[in-house]
Amino acid sequence: xxxxxxxxxxxxxxxxxxxxxxxxxxxxxxxxxxxxxxxxxxxxxxxxxxxxxxxxxxxxxxxxxxxxxxxxxxxxxxxxxxxxxxxxxxxxxxxxxxxxxxxxxxxxxxxxxxxxxxxxxxxxxxxxxxxxxxxxxxxxxxxxxxxxxxxxxxxxxxxxxxxxxxxxxxxxxxxxxxxxxxxxxxxxxxxxxxxxxxxxxxxxxxxxxxxxxxxxxxxxxxxxxxxxxxxxxxxxxxxxxxxxxxxxxxxxxxxxxxxxxxxxxxxxxxxxxxxxxxxxxxx
Amino acid sequence: xxxxxxxxxxxxxxxxxxxxxxxxxxxxxxxxxxxxxxxxxxxxxxxxxxxxxxxxxxxxxxxxxxxxxxxxxxxxxxxxxxxxxxxxxxxxxxxxxxxxxxxxxxxxxxxxxxxxxxxxxxxxxxxxxxxxxxxxxxxxxxxxxxxxxxxxxxxxxxxxxxxxxxxxxxxxxxxxxxxxxxxxxxxxxxxxxxxxxxxxxxxxxxxxxxxxxxxxxxxxxxxxxxxxxxxxxxxxxxxxxxxxxxxxxxxxxxxxxxxxxxxxxxxxxxxxxxxxxxxxxxxxxxxxxxxxxxxxxxxxxxxxxxxxxxxxxxxxx
Numbered sequence: 178x179x180x181x182x183x184x185x186x187x188x189x190x191x192x193x194x195x196x197x198x199x200x201x202x203x204x205x206x207x208x209x210x211x212x213x214x215x216x217x218x219x220x221x222x223x224x225x226x227x228x229x230x231x232x233x234x235x236x237x238x239x240x241x242x243x244x245x246x247x248x249x250x251x252x253x254x255x256x257x258x259x260x261x262x263x264x265x266x267x268x269x270x271x272x273x274x275x276x277x278x279x280x281x282x283x284x285x286x287x288x289x290x291x292x293x294x295x296x297x298x299x300x301x302x303x304x305x306x307x308x309x310x311x312x313x314x315x316x317x318x319x320x321x322x323x324x325x326x327x328x329x330x331x332x333x334x335x336x337x338x339x340x341x342x343x344x345x346x347x348x349x350x351x352x353x354x355x356x357x358x359x360x361x362x363x364x365x366x367x368x369x370x371x372x373x374x375x376x377x378x379x380x381x382x383x384x385x386x387x388x389x390x391x392x393x394x395x396x397x398x399x400x401x402x403x404x405x406x407x408x409x410x411x412x413x414x415x416x417x418x419x420x421x422x423x424x425x426x427x428x429x430x431x432x433x434x435x436x437x438x439x440x441x442x443x444x445x446x447x448x449x450x451x452x453x454x455x456x457x458x459x460x
Numbered sequence: 461x462x463x464x465x466x467x468x469x470x471x472x473x474x475x476x477x478x479x480x481x482x483x484x485x486x487x488x489x490x491x492x493x494x495x496x497x498x499x500x501x502x503x504x505x506x507x508x509x510x511x512x513x514x515x516x517x518x519x520x521x522x523x524x525x526x527x528x529x530x531x532x533x534x535x536x537x538x539x540x541x542x543x544x545x546x547x548x549x550x551x552x553x554x555x556x557x558x559x560x561x562x563x564x565x566x567x568x569x570x571x572x573x574x575x576x577x578x579x580x581x582x583x584x585x586x587x588x589x590x591x592x593x594x595x596x597x598x599x600x601x602x603x604x605x606x607x608x609x610x611x612x613x614x615x616x617x618x619x620x621x622x623x624x625x626x627x628x629x630x631x632x633x634x635x636x637x638x639x640x641x642x643x644x645x646x647x648x649x650x651x652x653x654x655x656x657x658x659x660x661x662x663x664x665x666x667x668x669x670x671x672x673x674x675x676x677x678x679x680x681x682x683x684x685x686x687x688x689x690x691x692x693x694x695x696x697x698x699x700x701x702x703x704x705x706x707x708x709x710x711x712x713x714x715x716x717x718x719x720x721x722x723x724x725x726x727x728x729x730x731x732x733x734x735x736x737x738x739x740x741x742x743x744x745x746x747x748x749x750x751x752x753x754x755x756x757x758x759x760x761x762x763x764x765x766x767x768x769x770x771x772x773x774x775x776x777x
């Protein structure tokens with residue numbers, strides 16, 4: 178009997194060793210490019226040509242970053258991306274929650290058809306309208322402006338969907354009825370009653386929108402041609418576009434552009450992971 | 461609300477009717493912003509693409525009707541077919557392993573005895589946080605043409621193979637780009653699968669254990685069928701995403717992106733036609749063809765996944 182238990186335990190431990198080693202390898206492979214990016218950001222470009230490869234950090238952290246600053250407007254790009262993401266996030270939260278509120282709590286003819294129509298817009302590939310969109314933005318004089326980039330990102334069908342789901346569940350009808358009897362206007366109900374209740378959903382949707390807009394490239398690359406208007410993504414892409422490629426400099430730029438987002442992620446990782454799962458699973 | 465209505469006197473009823481009207485107006489008003497922006501910058505451009513696809517236009521001079529000429533031009537262009545081929549190859553290499561590894565990782569992360577769960581979850585998810593541009597740049601250094609690049613070092617010293625010029629060879633570019641797609645997305649899919657596995661009620665496993673099903677049978681007959689909606693979701697999103705591949709190859713190849721053809725994708729072909737060659741008619745035709753291709757692949761893949769599940773249920777019976 179005791180022999181059997183021992184056998185069982187031994188079997189388990191071999192299985193768990195396999196599991197742990199598989200997960201450790203996966204973690205190392207996930208983390209290694211980050212670490213290596215840091216190493217290269219602290220080394221001269223020549224470190225790249227050594228065999229075996231350099232795997233420990235050097236002391237060129239500041240020099241490499243200075244080279245980045247000579248090549249692109251790094252802080253300008255970060256600022257532009259930041260402004261872009263903040264404005265888009267706020268506008269999307271507002272548009273989505275307002276529409277989600279309407280779909281969840283009001284009766285009006287054609288409601289279901291309109292809701293389905295919003296969901297259908299999700300499957301249109303963004304490249305389909307790319308060229309006319311470019312000319313529209315150009316006609317409106319919005320080329321090389323953040324406003325030109327923003328306006329496309331204001332369209333977020335997923336946001337309306339998530340907000341409708343959340344509001345139908347989290348905001349009781351009685352509360353709205355009671356407010357109406359007290360003579361509250363519908364917008365006041367939205368502002369004073371619905372908004373405070375759905376703040377957790379704002380965190381979820383906010384994270385989804387912010388990270389998506391931060392990393393988006395095709396549209397930003399199309400609209401922003403003037404270096405002063407570059408977001409960080411477009412600016413970074415220029416680093417590999419020069420003839421004289423300096424690997425230390427490239428990775429220094431990528432490193433400093435990635436670090437802020439990573440720090441925010443590591444601080445709020447639970448919220449991040451649950452938000453992004455929720456966003457895709459619910460749809 | 462009904463009970464109130466019955467009790468209230470007539471003038472109250474009137475108030476309610478106007479209330480309903482008010483709600484209706486509010487409803488339309490609150491959903492209006494989305495529809496106004498969508499009509500202007502979503503729907504109108506999408507429809508205009510269909511018009512533009514039949515015009516010859518360089519962006520400056522007036523458009524001239526070209527019939528199916530643009531489609532003919534695109535469909536007889538070897539470079540277009542090369543881009544379709546490249547997109548499919550990189551799509552398969554980048555997403556199929558990703559989904560399989562994601563499933564395995566999610567299964568392992570869900571094991572009851574596992575410690576450091578959140579550590580593994582966070583590290584495996586982390587690559588998703590880097591933007592596509594950042595990933596492409598990191599990989600462009602990891603997989604540079606130099607003999608001393610890390611990828612070539614591993615190839616030559618650990619496996620005894622010849623170095624590959626990753627940014628200039630037919631398979632080198634495709635493998636490097638597929639690997640960066642894999643690296644960035646595998647954690648994302650793992651987390652979605654994990655959410656799926658955790659949503660399976662425990663009773664099912666308990667009942668199966670009572671019935672004498674072993675771990676493998678449980679995986680095959682409970683976990684995978686119950687995961688089907690999540691697998692369909694990820695297959696759909698990664699198929700659509702793979703067909704739209706643009707940023708990674710563009711940034712990875714840098715200055716060569718639109719002059720070399722080893723990694724040119726359909727969207728890159730479209731972009732090159734429009735913004736490098738000022739041929740907006742053919743680019744719009746390409747956009748329409750892309751729409752058809754995406755729809756086709758999404759439908760085929762969904763059918764495959766659904767068929768796969770159905771067959772298995774048949775076996776189970």
